[in-house]
Amino acid sequence: MADYLTIATASLRQLPFDFKGNIARIIRAIEQGYECGSNVLLMPELALTGYGCEDNFTFQEFHEAAMAALQDVLKAAQTLGQDQQPMLISLGLPLLYPGGQVYNASAIFSADGLHGFSCKQFLARNGLHYEPRWFEAWPRGQVVQHPHYQVPMGDLVIDSHGVRIGFETCEDSWISNRPGRDLYQRNVDLILNPSASHFASGKFDVREQFILEGSRAFGVVYAYANLNGTENGTSIFDAGCMIASEGRMVSYGERLNCQEVLLNHALVNLSANRVTRILSSESINIFKAQSDITLPYLLTTSTPPWQVTEQSLPANDEMNEFWDDLSHDDRIHSEICYALANGLWDWMQRTHTHGFVVSMSGGADSGLAATLVYLSHYLALHQLGANDYRQALPTIWLDDIPQYSDELGDYTHWLHQYVMPKVLLCLYQGTDNSSAITFNAAQAVSENIGANFQHWNVQTIVDDYIELVNQIYPERPLNWKDDDIALQNIQARSRSPGVWMLANRENKLLIATSNLSESALGYATMDGDTSGVLSVVSGLSKTRIRKINHWLEKQGLPVEGFHGFHRLTIPAMGQINVQQPTAELRPVEQTDEEDLMPYIICDSIMDSYLIRQMWPKSILIDLLMQGHGQVYSLEQLGQFIERWFRLFCRNPWKRYGTRAGFHVEQISLDPKTFHRFPLLNASFAEPLEQMWAYIRAQATEK
Numbered sequence: 001m002a003d004y005l006t007i008a009t010a011s012l013r014q015l016p017f018d019f020k021g022n023i024a025r026i027i028r029a030i031e032q033g034y035e036c037g038s039n040v041l042l043m044p045e046l047a048l049t050g051y052g053c054e055d056n057f058t059f060q061e062f063h064e065a066a067m068a069a070l071q072d073v074l075k076a077a078q079t080l081g082q083d084q085q086p087m088l089i090s091l092g093l094p095l096l097y098p099g100g101q102v103y104n105a106s107a108i109f110s111a112d113g114l115h116g117f118s119c120k121q122f123l124a125r126n127g128l129h130y131e132p133r134w135f136e137a138w139p140r141g142q143v144v145q146h147p148h149y150q151v152p153m154g155d156l157v158i159d160s161h162g163v164r165i166g167f168e169t170c171e172d173s174w175i176s177n178r179p180g181r182d183l184y185q186r187n188v189d190l191i192l193n194p195s196a197s198h199f200a201s202g203k204f205d206v207r208e209q210f211i212l213e214g215s216r217a218f219g220v221v222y223a224y225a226n227l228n229g230t231e232n233g234t235s236i237f238d239a240g241c242m243i244a245s246e247g248r249m250v251s252y253g254e255r256l257n258c259q260e261v262l263l264n265h266a267l268v269n270l271s272a273n274r275v276t277r278i279l280s281s282e283s284i285n286i287f288k289a290q291s292d293i294t295l296p297y298l299l300t301t302s303t304p305p306w307q308v309t310e311q312s313l314p315a316n317d318e319m320n321e322f323w324d325d326l327s328h329d330d331r332i333h334s335e336i337c338y339a340l341a342n343g344l345w346d347w348m349q350r351t352h353t354h355g356f357v358v359s360m361s362g363g364a365d366s367g368l369a370a371t372l373v374y375l376s377h378y379l380a381l382h383q384l385g386a387n388d389y390r391q392a393l394p395t396i397w398l399d400d401i402p403q404y405s406d407e408l409g410d411y412t413h414w415l416h417q418y419v420m421p422k423v424l425l426c427l428y429q430g431t432d433n434s435s436a437i438t439f440n441a442a443q444a445v446s447e448n449i450g451a452n453f454q455h456w457n458v459q460t461i462v463d464d465y466i467e468l469v470n471q472i473y474p475e476r477p478l479n480w481k482d483d484d485i486a487l488q489n490i491q492a493r494s495r496s497p498g499v500w501m502l503a504n505r506e507n508k509l510l511i512a513t514s515n516l517s518e519s520a521l522g523y524a525t526m527d528g529d530t531s532g533v534l535s536v537v538s539g540l541s542k543t544r545i546r547k548i549n550h551w552l553e554k555q556g557l558p559v560e561g562f563h564g565f566h567r568l569t570i571p572a573m574g575q576i577n578v579q580q581p582t583a584e585l586r587p588v589e590q591t592d593e594e595d596l597m598p599y600i601i602c603d604s605i606m607d608s609y610l611i612r613q614m615w616p617k618s619i620l621i622d623l624l625m626q627g628h629g630q631v632y633s634l635e636q637l638g639q640f641i642e643r644w645f646r647l648f649c650r651n652p653w654k655r656y657g658t659r660a661g662f663h664v665e666q667i668s669l670d671p672k673t674f675h676r677f678p679l680l681n682a683s684f685a686e687p688l689e690q691m692w693a694y695i696r697a698q699a700t701e702k
């Protein structure tokens with residue numbers, strides 16, 4: 001008779017140090033686990049405390065609070081599990097070994113109490129991750145007794161009457177020597193993977209690959225649970241739990257959804273997975289000594305699935321079909337918009353502020369930043385439903401926002417009429433260099449997204465500053481020939497105080513609009529257009545922003561609506577898309593690309609430097625291999641690279657002082673979390689000279 005098991009995986013929207021809130025969400029997941037008849041419930045890595053507690057992970061008082069929280073969860077599990085079938089629960093948490101170090105662990109428990117702790121073996125130390133700063137890696141195959149809890153901790157295998165369960169914790173599964181290889185030798189049936197894996201464009205596919213491959217090669221059911229939402233304000237965890245069996249995905253959890261607890265489950269056949277191991281060319285060493293935890297009760301059921309109740313059947317996977325049906329670019333753009341919208345939703349919820357202010361230029365970056373605020377509310381409305389969405393808005397607004405009902409018309413109309421004008425204030429701030437084109441674009445996009453659009457002119461403020469400086473230097477008044485940068489920057493800086501004042505008055509968050517390409521080069525005025533709390537598009541290159549804006553205008557964001565699937569387009573984006581990016585800071589026409597270089601080149605150089613970690617000469621060869629040599633001469637490409645490195649090395653202090661921003665692409669320029677770079681440096685003079693020597697040698701050869 002086959003062995004069946006119902007497995008549930010839960011995504012939780014946790015918050016660092018929010019012990020009460022985190023426990024409440026954990027308890028909701030346990031309740032839902034019982035409701036769907038689960039035998040095993042997996043929750044994400046460090047879900048008890050939040051993944052982003054950073055340096056508090058080494059505070060002893062933090063651990064006392066975490067231990068108290070674990071006791072609360074164990075008590076709740078005991079109560080909830082009364083008169084229920086046994087359910088094994090795994091919950092990620094930081095674990096201090098008394099008198100020793102801290103481990104990134106998962107508590108394994110049931111209604112009968114705590115059974116043990118599984119510990120992570122490979123600590124994430126690349127990109128955004130700094131786990132070795134706080135945690136100790138657990139050695140493969142070792143198990144010890146935890147002196148306080150008196151249960152085993154380490155590289156555990158749990159055995160429940162022959163059903164064997166092992167662990168890979170997040171990064172463990174991303175490396176070649178993954179613990180699953182040994183778990184295969186330990187005859188494991190089910191691998192649980194508690195994860196805290198942040199969103200980055202295209203990353204979901206990598207997770208899907210190692211989950212499927214784990215299930216296929218190790219002959220196991222593989223369950224994966226990820227956190228949800230932006231815990232620390234910059235990384236966005238994108239949920240997306242998965243369960244694979246017999247090398248096929250049998251259940252997908254929702255992704256990029258702003259609900260607090262998302263649970264999915266699947267009924268799996270363990271015996272069918274064992275077939276892979278029986279038939280495998282790699283024999284299992286059954287004589288190897290094992291240190292397993294034995295559970296006194298049976299987790300599995302031999303009930304054939306046709307007797308299983310409707311409730312315990314896996315949820316359908318409409319959400320995954322939703323993503324799967326999208327073409328490549330469509331999916332990348334959709335994921336990015338969903339992720340940023342999700343992050344913005346959390347910022348508003350968790351800061352308890354009253355929405356956002358955007359200084360709106362009628363250009364691509366501020367246009368997308370404002371639109372993303374709209375998308376965050378549009379999606380939250382659909383994901384939470386009109387009532388819960390309304391309840392999540394600041395209470396001081398509720399008197400003015402009626403409950404949604406059909407009589408109020410379309411829900412989009414309701415959102416535009418009653419909610420968006422409160423959520424988002426867009427402000428156009430003209431100078432003598434501003435044009436009607438940018439004003440009209442700023443107004444059109446603001447209206448399209450239902451924001452409160454305002455405008456004023458800051459030229460008199462600019463003139464006052466010029467006058468003040470001229471009073472100090474009457475012999476040489478400021479002029480465009482000699483003082484180009486000073487006269488540009490005073491305009492950007494004059495826009496900052498007024499918009500900050502509105503943010504203060506309205507208790508709103510000021511959004512900064514720098515993008516990744518501009519941050520690399522410092523192409524922004526410090527304390528001018530860099531002003532703000534949160535830089536929404538700072539994780540996106542200019543090339544990406546322009547593509548997304550075109551896609552929002554023409555194709556639109558796919559949304560699973562109340563009445564089925566639809567696309568949300570932003571037609572007014574067309575007024576931005578027809579323009580060349582311009583700072584509009586000079587009296588004569590100015591484009592970013594003339595000031596800098598073509599964005600496509602700038603972004604290619606940035607990718608080669610940051611993703612492939614190349615220096616100038618290799619980057620030049622890379623640009624040639626991408627075909628840019630057909631458009632530009634070697635000399636021109638050399639100049640672009642030189643300019644890029646000179647600006648990159650001149651402006652790291654700007655990146656250092658830049659606002660918090662979301663991580664979106666594979667790479668980022670945030671010096672505090674991603675690319676650390678010295679503030680003082682030799683500007684890559686020698687590598688640039690080597691590049692020029694190569695270019696000269698090529699010219700001589702010709």
Ligand SMILES: Nc1ncnc2c1ncn2[C@@H]1O[C@H](COP(=O)(O)OP(=O)(O)OC[C@H]2O[C@@H]([n+]3cccc(C(=O)O)c3)[C@H](O)[C@@H]2O)[C@@H](O)[C@H]1O
Pocket residue numbers: 485488489492518522523524525526528529582583584585592595650651
């Ligand atoms: N070698 C060096 N290494 C490190 N720091 C150096 C430095 N030389 C000057 N500095 C410091 O940097 C300061 C200059 O920095 P900052 O005042 O920010 O100005 P800066 O970087 O010189 O100029 C701003 C640039 O951003 C462009 N911009 C501004 C605003 C908006 C947009 C847009 O795209 O919309 C573009 C503008 O066209 C201009 O090219 C100097 O006053 C000095 O204090």
Ligand SMILES: Nc1ncnc2c1ncn2[C@@H]1O[C@H](COP(=O)(O)OP(=O)(O)OP(=O)(O)O)[C@@H](O)[C@H]1O
Pocket residue numbers: 358359360361362363364365366367427428429430431434495513529580581582583584592
């Ligand atoms: N006329 C303006 N009114 C309000 N804010 C402005 C204005 N001009 C510039 N800004 C602010 O300065 C930022 C940088 O200016 P910039 O002209 O680069 O606009 P952008 O949105 O980045 O678009 P693009 O560079 O594609 O033209 C803008 O995002 C905006 O926040």
Ligand SMILES: NC(=O)CC[C@H](N)C(=O)O
Pocket residue numbers: 045123124129169170171172174195196197198
């Ligand atoms: N928490 C982790 O171990 C994260 C590392 C992993 N490579 C990821 O980004 O998903």
